[in-house]
Amino acid sequence: MTVPAAAPLPCPLLLAVCWVVAAATAAGAKVLPSPSSLNYSLTHICTLNWTWNPPENISSSCNLEYCSDIIINGVPEDRREWSKSRFRVTDAHLNEEMRLRVRSECKNDNSSEPSPWVETSLPPKGIPGTAAVDLGCVWHNLEYMACTWHRGENASSDTNYTLSYWFDGLEDPKNCSNSSVDQGIFECIFNLTFPKERRTYPAISILIRGDSEEVRPVCASKNPTTLVKPATPRQLTLSKTNDRIDVKWSESETFPKSCLHYEVKCCNGDLDTGQIIASEMNSVSIAGIDANSKYTFRVRAKPKWECYNSHLQSDWSEEKSIGEKRDSTIYFVLIITIPLIVAVSTIILLVYLKRLKILILPPIPDPREILKRMFGEQNEDSQSSAKDDPMNAFDRLIIEEEIHSLILTETSESTNPEKENR
Numbered sequence: 362m363t364v365p366a367a368a369p370l371p372c373p374l375l376l377a378v379c380w381v382v383a384a385a386t387a388a389g390a391k392v393l394p395s396p397s398s399l400n401y402s403l404t405h406i407c408t409l410n411w412t413w414n415p416p417e418n419i420s421s422s423c424n425l426e427y428c429s430d431i432i433i434n435g436v437p438e439d440r441r442e443w444s445k446s447r448f449r450v451t452d453a454h455l456n457e458e459m460r461l462r463v464r465s466e467c468k469n470d471n472s473s474e475p476s477p478w479v480e481t482s483l484p485p486k487g488i489p490g491t492a493a494v495d496l497g498c499v500w501h502n503l504e505y506m507a508c509t510w511h512r513g514e515n516a517s518s519d520t521n522y523t524l525s526y527w528f529d530g531l532e533d534p535k536n537c538s539n540s541s542v543d544q545g546i547f548e549c550i551f552n553l554t555f556p557k558e559r560r561t562y563p564a565i566s567i568l569i570r571g572d573s574e575e576v577r578p579v580c581a582s583k584n585p586t587t588l589v590k591p592a593t594p595r596q597l598t599l600s601k602t603n604d605r606i607d608v609k610w611s612e613s614e615t616f617p618k619s620c621l622h623y624e625v626k627c628c629n630g631d632l633d634t635g636q637i638i639a640s641e642m643n644s645v646s647i648a649g650i651d652a653n654s655k656y657t658f659r660v661r662a663k664p665k666w667e668c669y670n671s672h673l674q675s676d677w678s679e680e681k682s683i684g685e686k687r688d689s690t691i692y693f694v695l696i697i698t699i700p701l702i703v704a705v706s707t708i709i710l711l712v713y714l715k716r717l718k719i720l721i722l723p724p725i726p727d728p729r730e731i732l733k734r735m736f737g738e739q740n741e742d743s744q745s746s747a748k749d750d751p752m753n754a755f756d757r758l759i760i761e762e763e764i765h766s767l768i769l770t771e772t773s774e775s776t777n778p779e780k781e782n783r
């Protein structure tokens with residue numbers, strides 16, 4: 362592990378300036394000397410150990426304490442701490458400029474002024490805007506951590522990131538190897554398990570680096586208990602006895618007993634409007650059911666507040682149904698086929714009726730035609746043939762009918778005249 366060197370210049374300079382200012386303003390009161398040799402070291406991946414040496418010439422009557430504060434991107438975080446030890450451990454950010462300042466104070470003593478601050482900074486490396494952003498992690502089923510992030514806006518599109526992690530109990534940081542990229546979302550999955558009886562977990566330090574020096578690294582600290590997401594309940598089984606339904610599902614193998622509770626979505630008919638039943642166990646019994654109804658169930662698991670500080674719940678399980686109600690597929694088939702049959706038979710009937718109409722009711726001859734025939738050139742002809750004999754007239758009728766049906770078939774081929782008819 363390499364220890365980055367601090368910028369050594371500003372410290373003595375600042376110290377000198379502060380001394381002058383403090384001495385001028387505080388007139389009478391004795392100003393304490395500052396701590397010296399403020400420096401830091403990066404331990405593991407994302408932990409900073411800020412160290413300093415005690416000031417010289419402190420009187421033995423002074424109850425010496427060190428006051429330290431963190432400044433990020435020039436803004437004091439107001440996370441002041443007082444301690445007698447000569448170091449302070451903080452999380453590293455790496456993608457922001459981080460400074461630590463320390464001064465000496467004599468507790469319960471007004472005769473001396475606190476020393477001027479000394480500070481040292483940890484400047485970020487790489488190009489601004491290249492660090493991974495939107496890091497989010499979910500601890501699945503107490504088995505594995507899945508972290509996702511996006512590329513920084515100034516990072517080139519072929520930037521590859523690698524995730525390393527460390528927590529108290531792990532000797533060395535580990536690199537996450539199971540990584541993927543999908544539509545701009547980077548993901549890496551690593552195993553994370555603890556003994557089952559364990560209820561408190563160390564913070565997980567996560568470092569995301571690029572594959573070149575230009576890509577700014579970023580650190581994050583994740584509290585696993587807030588990221589717990591149980592697995593989807595499996596093996597949902599339903600059994601029916603008289604007026605009750607028993608719903609069961611398999612118990613989690615990774616969670617301690619009584620650290621999960623469940624929600625069962627039920628029941629009669631549409632699941633979307635169904636009610637939700639809470640259960641502390643891996644089963645639930647529903648009484649007073651309607652024997653002729655179909656019941657549908659889904660289950661999901663939620664971590665208990667007593668065990669985990671997480672509000673992530675599992676996905677809904679697969680859907681299971683029980684009950685005598687018409688099978689939904691038959692129902693569906695009926696809904697589709699009945700109107701279809703009705704429609705088809707109506708069409709057939711209509712077509713058939715038209716034909717029947719022609720047979721039963723021969724078309725009424727056009728009066729104009731008759732008049733034409735009566736007074737036209739073929740006046741005599743038609744008159745004589747009409748009067749000649751009834752048999753002849755009948756033949757003509759049949760011929761006429763044939764012509765008509767011919768016209769009918771012709772017009773049905775071209776749609777326009779048909780429309781005009783209607």
Ligand SMILES: *[C@@H]1O[C@H](CO)[C@@H](O)[C@H](O)[C@H]1NC(C)=O
Pocket residue numbers: 364366367368369398399400401402
């Ligand atoms: C900080 O400590 C490192 C070694 O841990 C050393 O190389 C470096 O010079 C120190 N910086 C200052 C300003 O003392």
Ligand SMILES: *[C@@H]1O[C@H](CO)[C@@H](O)[C@H](O)[C@H]1NC(C)=O
Pocket residue numbers: 404410411412448450
């Ligand atoms: C920080 O550094 C100091 C001095 O080297 C050391 O005594 C202390 O144990 C370190 N703290 C941690 C948490 O590493």
Ligand SMILES: *[C@@H]1O[C@H](CO)[C@@H](O)[C@H](O)[C@H]1NC(C)=O
Pocket residue numbers: 394417418
């Ligand atoms: C500490 O006191 C000694 C003797 O009193 C003096 O020589 C030395 O300059 C003092 N050092 C500082 C940093 O004030």
Ligand SMILES: *[C@@H]1O[C@H](CO)[C@@H](O)[C@H](O)[C@H]1NC(C)=O
Pocket residue numbers: 470471472
């Ligand atoms: C310190 O100052 C407070 C008021 O600011 C005063 O009441 C107290 O007596 C002082 N103590 C000493 C030791 O001077």
Ligand SMILES: *[C@@H]1O[C@H](CO)[C@@H](O)[C@H](O)[C@H]1NC(C)=O
Pocket residue numbers: 489490491514515
């Ligand atoms: C990306 O780079 C531009 C130009 O160098 C800079 O102004 C901008 O702040 C960068 N984006 C981020 C998120 O830092």
Ligand SMILES: *[C@@H]1O[C@H](CO)[C@@H](O)[C@H](O)[C@H]1NC(C)=O
Pocket residue numbers: 519520521572
């Ligand atoms: C990122 O990784 C892919 C595949 O591993 C590789 O083809 C690509 O060159 C890498 N990008 C850079 C900038 O190295």
Ligand SMILES: *[C@@H]1O[C@H](CO)[C@@H](O)[C@H](O)[C@H]1NC(C)=O
Pocket residue numbers: 523525534535536570
């Ligand atoms: C993790 O990856 C870094 C480079 O990304 C490499 O320097 C380091 O040796 C790797 N650590 C392990 C334990 O493989």
Ligand SMILES: *[C@@H]1O[C@H](CO)[C@@H](O)[C@H](O)[C@H]1NC(C)=O
Pocket residue numbers: 539550
């Ligand atoms: C990598 O992750 C996938 C899930 O995304 C998992 O199925 C697979 O077992 C993992 N591989 C290893 C070696 O852990």
Ligand SMILES: *[C@@H]1O[C@H](CO)[C@@H](O)[C@H](O)[C@H]1NC(C)=O
Pocket residue numbers: 538539551552
């Ligand atoms: C994670 O654990 C699973 C089984 O618990 C194992 O198959 C897999 O290889 C592990 N993956 C890694 C990267 O250790």
